[in-house]
Amino acid sequence: MKAVNKHSRIITAATKVFAKKGFFTARISDIAKEAKVADGTIYLYFNNKYDILISVFEEEIGKLVIQVKKALEKETNPQKMLEIFADKHLRTMKKNRNLAEVIQVELRQTNKVIKDYRNKTFTEYIDIVADIIRSGQDAGVFRPDIQPDLAKRAFFGALDEISRIWNISLETHYDVDETTSQVLLIFLSGLTADNTR
Numbered sequence: 001m002k003a004v005n006k007h008s009r010i011i012t013a014a015t016k017v018f019a020k021k022g023f024f025t026a027r028i029s030d031i032a033k034e035a036k037v038a039d040g041t042i043y044l045y046f047n048n049k050y051d052i053l054i055s056v057f058e059e060e061i062g063k064l065v066i067q068v069k070k071a072l073e074k075e076t077n078p079q080k081m082l083e084i085f086a087d088k089h090l091r092t093m094k095k096n097r098n099l100a101e102v103i104q105v106e107l108r109q110t111n112k113v114i115k116d117y118r119n120k121t122f123t124e125y126i127d128i129v130a131d132i133i134r135s136g137q138d139a140g141v142f143r144p145d146i147q148p149d150l151a152k153r154a155f156f157g158a159l160d161e162i163s164r165i166w167n168i169s170l171e172t173h174y175d176v177d178e179t180t181s182q183v184l185l186i187f188l189s190g191l192t193a194d195n196t197r
Helices: 002-021 028-035 039-045 049-072 078-095 097-106 112-118 121-138 148-168 176-191
Strands: none
Touching: 002 028, 002 039, 002 049, 002 097, 028 039, 049 078, 049 097, 049 121, 078 097, 078 121, 078 148, 078 176, 097 148, 121 148, 148 176
16 A cells, blocks of 8 residues: 555656656656655656656546546537536646646657657547547537547647646636636537538
């Protein structure tokens, strides 16, 4: 049980340190200090900084994947499903600003290790949006000319930008409910099959 606690403490500490200092500036000793463990303890659980960063994504985004999929299990309306995804993502990012910062900064890195990682858990996460859009197209709710793989990035990009603004300023004029509503209004106006222009 102690090993699990230490592992969890290191992940939490690393998320905070990476958010504050950036991945490349952060040192193993900074993470150890934040986690209140000896530097050598880090290496009992992780090979290096890249391993820690990938573990942050794997575990934290992995949790989001599970939570979002569970929340979507009993919903069949694709519009409502997009709302659930947006709401869950925004609430998580607002609650965990350090994670939001790490996602925003580190996912934009060009390092090969991170690029390889992007093809795994993170892709699984945003693919949820593409799957929702496809199901909406199959049901005739969303326009058939929308490309789900492009739309998922546009949709996630909007949520990511909102999270970035929240992270920069503690003051915000919009709460999660209103923000989710606005994002859905913008996107559904462009996705709905009976949209008149």
